[in-house]
Amino acid sequence: MNKINRTVTARALAILFAGSVAFVGCSSSPDDAQMKQLNDLKEEVASLQKDVAAKEAQKSDLEKQIAEKNAKLKKCNDDQAIVKTRLAK
Amino acid sequence: MKLKSMYVVLAALLVFCLGAAVAQEMTKDQWQQEITKTTAARNELSAKAKALDNDLTSMNAQSTQLDADYQKCMDALYALVGSDASKAAAYRSDIESAENTANDLSRLSDADLVARSGDVDALAGRVKGLWENKLSLIPEFWDRLTALNDKVKSLQATLANQVKVYTVGTWAKDRDCLWNISKKKDIYDNAWLWPKIWQGNRDEIKDPDVIHKGQKLKIPKGNELNAEEKAAAKKYYAKKAEK
Numbered sequence: 001m002n003k004i005n006r007t008v009t010a011r012a013l014a015i016l017f018a019g020s021v022a023f024v025g026c027s028s029s030p031d032d033a034q035m036k037q038l039n040d041l042k043e044e045v046a047s048l049q050k051d052v053a054a055k056e057a058q059k060s061d062l063e064k065q066i067a068e069k070n071a072k073l074k075k076c077n078d079d080q081a082i083v084k085t086r087l088a089k
Numbered sequence: 090m091k092l093k094s095m096y097v098v099l100a101a102l103l104v105f106c107l108g109a110a111v112a113q114e115m116t117k118d119q120w121q122q123e124i125t126k127t128t129a130a131r132n133e134l135s136a137k138a139k140a141l142d143n144d145l146t147s148m149n150a151q152s153t154q155l156d157a158d159y160q161k162c163m164d165a166l167y168a169l170v171g172s173d174a175s176k177a178a179a180y181r182s183d184i185e186s187a188e189n190t191a192n193d194l195s196r197l198s199d200a201d202l203v204a205r206s207g208d209v210d211a212l213a214g215r216v217k218g219l220w221e222n223k224l225s226l227i228p229e230f231w232d233r234l235t236a237l238n239d240k241v242k243s244l245q246a247t248l249a250n251q252v253k254v255y256t257v258g259t260w261a262k263d264r265d266c267l268w269n270i271s272k273k274k275d276i277y278d279n280a281w282l283w284p285k286i287w288q289g290n291r292d293e294i295k296d297p298d299v300i301h302k303g304q305k306l307k308i309p310k311g312n313e314l315n316a317e318e319k320a321a322a323k324k325y326y327a328k329k330a331e332k
Binding site: 009028029030034035037038041042044045048049051052055056058059062063065066069070072073076077079080082083084086087 | 116120127131135138141144145151155156158169227228229
């Protein structure tokens with residue numbers, strides 16, 4: 001009786017195992033070409049993220065430069081006014 | 090028996106999970122969802138990158154225009170005083186040179202500064218010349234010259250506070266007598282002021298015609314004889330005339 005019980009248990013476990021594999025894998029999965037397509041797309045996104053980050057940094061630098069140049073130009077215009085006043089004295 | 094059944098159920102569960110894990114991979118539905126999501130992200134980033142490119146092009150153009158505007162403004166500024174960028178650069182260099190001289194003189198001890206009083210006078214002359222250039226009206230130069238002026242005044246004040254001391258040499262070599270000492274450019278540059286040295290050193294000089302090598306004579310400040318010095322000189326010449 002014990003021997004029968006053990007055999008039954010072992011077979012049940014094997015069926016369970018196979019069943020779980022079949023259950024999980026019963027719907028179809030993408031093929032290699034499709035997986036490559038997905039991976040290429042992900043790489044493209046990663047590359048674009050780097051590109052956008054670099055451009056945003058460039059933009060930030062340019063904003064600073066433009067602000068400094070505007071300040072220098074304003075000072076030059078102010079200096080012109082001062083010199084005109086001094087010349088008039 | 091119950092315990093044994095429980096073990097069997099647990100074992101079955103373990104086996105099921107193991108099987109599921111071994112068999113786990115992306116399903117087609119999951120793949121499709123990933124494709125859709127990643128494509129959307131790609132498109133969004135592409136659009137963002139394009140917008141940034143446009144911004145950068147526009148900002149670079151703006152930056153170049155600002156450079157041109159600034160150059161135009163500076164040319165106009167120099168033209169106001171009848172000058173140009175290259176003359177302004179040379180002028181800037183002259184001011185820097187004067188500033189360096191002022192800084193060097195400022196670092197000297199008082200005694201060393203007295204020895205270089207001629208350099209202080211020369212610096213004052215240079216600064217005066219720099220002010221005479223119309224470029225001095227431009228704030229950049231005006232401010233630097235104002236600071237230079239202050240430094241020169243400070244050096245001159247330091248000199249004015251110093252009592253000069255002259256160490257007598259020999260007649261044979263230096264021709265040192267009160268007349269010749271007073272005539273020296275860095276003393277009074279005027280021989281007739283010799284009584285100042287005499288009266289300022291009565292403890293050292295008994296007879297103004299007799300001074301000795303090594304004597305340290307104080308050189309009183311001033312560029313003319315005071316009443317006392319005039320009186321002493323008058324007495325001296327009267328005595329000489331009697332002989």
